[in-house]
Amino acid sequence: CLDIRKLYAQGDVFTYDPGFTSTASCDSEITFIDGDKGELWYRGYPIEQLAEKSHYLEVCYLLLHGELPSEEQMVDFENRITRHTMVHEQMHYFFRGFRRDSHPMATLVGVVGAMSAFYHDSLDINDPHHREVASIRLIAKLPTLAAMAFKYAMGQPFVYPKNDLDYASNFLHMCFSVPAENYKVDPALARAMDRIFTLHADHEQNASTSTVRLAGSSGANPFACIAAGIACLWGPAHGGANQAALEMLQEIGTVDRIPEYIKRAKDKDDPFRLMGFGHRVYKNFDPRAKVMKESADEVLDLLGIENNETLKVAKELERIALEDEYFVSKKLYPNVDFYSGIILSAIGFPTSMFTPIFALSRTVGWISQWKEMLSDPQNKIGRPRQLYVGSDKRDYVPVDKR
Numbered sequence: 001c002l003d004i005r006k007l008y009a010q011g012d013v014f015t016y017d018p019g020f021t022s023t024a025s026c027d028s029e030i031t032f033i034d035g036d037k038g039e040l041w042y043r044g045y046p047i048e049q050l051a052e053k054s055h056y057l058e059v060c061y062l063l064l065h066g067e068l069p070s071e072e073q074m075v076d077f078e079n080r081i082t083r084h085t086m087v088h089e090q091m092h093y094f095f096r097g098f099r100r101d102s103h104p105m106a107t108l109v110g111v112v113g114a115m116s117a118f119y120h121d122s123l124d125i126n127d128p129h130h131r132e133v134a135s136i137r138l139i140a141k142l143p144t145l146a147a148m149a150f151k152y153a154m155g156q157p158f159v160y161p162k163n164d165l166d167y168a169s170n171f172l173h174m175c176f177s178v179p180a181e182n183y184k185v186d187p188a189l190a191r192a193m194d195r196i197f198t199l200h201a202d203h204e205q206n207a208s209t210s211t212v213r214l215a216g217s218s219g220a221n222p223f224a225c226i227a228a229g230i231a232c233l234w235g236p237a238h239g240g241a242n243q244a245a246l247e248m249l250q251e252i253g254t255v256d257r258i259p260e261y262i263k264r265a266k267d268k269d270d271p272f273r274l275m276g277f278g279h280r281v282y283k284n285f286d287p288r289a290k291v292m293k294e295s296a297d298e299v300l301d302l303l304g305i306e307n308n309e310t311l312k313v314a315k316e317l318e319r320i321a322l323e324d325e326y327f328v329s330k331k332l333y334p335n336v337d338f339y340s341g342i343i344l345s346a347i348g349f350p351t352s353m354f355t356p357i358f359a360l361s362r363t364v365g366w367i368s369q370w371k372e373m374l375s376d377p378q379n380k381i382g383r384p385r386q387l388y389v390g391s392d393k394r395d396y397v398p399v400d401k402r
C-alpha cells in the first residue's frame with residue numbers, strides 16, 4: 001500500500017477508474033463501512049449503538065474530535081452550538097430574493113455559499129481558530145437556514161431559534177411554530193428527528209463528501225465548500241433519492257401495483273430505477289435502513305397512523321425485491337433513503353424538505369472530513385487525470401472555408 005502511494009506521488013501510476021469505484025482518494029479515521037457485511041461505524045462505534053444510545057450533538061462531537069465527550073466537554077460544545085444558532089439578520093434579504101416556489105435545496109445552496117460574505121472572521125483556513133468557529137457556525141446555523149427555506153416556501157414568517165430546546169426540537173420548532181399558535185414539540189418526534197440526523201451524519205467518501213474535499217483542496221473557504229457539498233447532494237442518485245423514493249412509493253400507491261414497477265426496474269430499456277434501492281458500497285443491507293424501518297414503525301404508531309398505505313407498499317416492495325433474482329444477483333438492498341421519507345412525511349415535512357434535512361445532518365460529516373483533509377500532511381490539490389479521446393491535432397479553418 002505504501003509503495004503504491006510512493007509510485008502515485010512520483011506520478012508513475014496512472015489508472016482509469018470512471019466513478020472512482022476502486023480508487024481511495026485519502027486516508028481517513030472518521031467512518032468505516034464494510035459493504036459486504038452491512039456495517040457502518042463512526043470513529044469505531046457501530047451506527048446501531050449510536051442511533052439507540054447517543055444523540056446527534058454527541059455524535060457531532062465524536063465525528064469532529066475522534067472521541068466521545070466527557071460531560072463537561074458536552075456541555076461546553078452544546079453551549080457553543082447554541083450561541084451560534086441565529087443567522088445574520090441581513091441574510092433574510094437573501095431569502096426574499098428567491099421565488100417563493102424555489103426548491104429549498106436551491107435556496108440552501110445559495111444562502112450557505114453566501115455565509116462567506118457574512119462571517120469574515122472564519123474564512124482563513126490556515127488559522128485553527130477560524131476553522132473551529134466556521135465548523136461551529138455551520139453546524140449551528142444549518143437547521144436555522146433549512147427551516148427558513150421551509151418557512152419561506154410556505155409563505156410563513158421566519159421563526160427564530162429557541163435556545164432552551166435541544167438541537168432536533170429547535171429545528172422542529174423553527175419549522176412548525178406559527179406565531180399565533182402555541183406549538184409544543186413532541187419529545188418522541190424530536191427523538192425520531194434526532195435519530196435521522198445521526199443516521200445521516202457521515203458516510204465516508206460519497207459524492208458530496210468527495211466534492212467538499214475536492215473544493216477544500218484548492219483552499220476554498222469552508223462555507224463555499226459546504227455549499228458545493230449541498231449542490232452535489234441534491235442529485236437524485238445521491239441525497240435527492242429520499243424525495244424520489246417517497247414520491248415513487250406514493251406513485252405506486254397500492255401493493256397490487258408493485259409487480260408493474262418491479263418489472264420496469266428490471267427492464268434495460270426503461271430508465272426507471274427503484275429509488276431507495278442499491279448502493280455503491282453496500283452489497284448487503286444498509287444498516288441505516290434497518291434502524292430507519294424500525295423508526296418508521298415507531299413514529300406512525302406514536303402518531304396513531306394506522307394502516308399507512310405508503311409504509312405497506314414500502315415493506316411489500318422490499319419483500320418482493322429481496323426475493324427477486326434480478327435484485328438478489330445484483331445485491332440491491334434498501335438504502336437509508338428508502339424509509340426516511342415515510343418518517344419525515346409523518347412528522348409533517350413535504351418531500352421538498354427531505355434533501356435539505358439530509359444536508360443539515362451531513363454538514364458535520366463534511367466538516368469533519370474537510371478538517372481532516374486540511375490537517376493531513378499529504379494534502380494537495382485534487383486534480384484527477386483523464387484519457388483524452390477527442391480529435392487529433394488539426395489546423396484552424398477560417399469560417400469561409402468550413
Ligand code: ACO
Pocket residue numbers: 019236237238239241265266272273274275276277278279280281330332335336337
Ligand atoms: N433499481 C434497478 N436497478 C438498479 C438499481 C435500482 N435502484 N440500482 C442499480 N441497479 C442496477 C443497474 O441497472 C446496474 O445493472 P447492470 O449491471 O445490468 O448494468 C447494476 O444494478 C449496478 O448499478 P450501477 O448504477 O452501476 O451501480 P452504482 O454503484 O454505480 O450505483 C446507485 C449505485 C447510484 C445508488 C444506484 O443503485 C441507484 O441509482 N439507486 C437508486 C437511487 C438511490 O436510491 N440513491 C441513493 C443512494 S444512497 C445515498 O446517496 C444516501
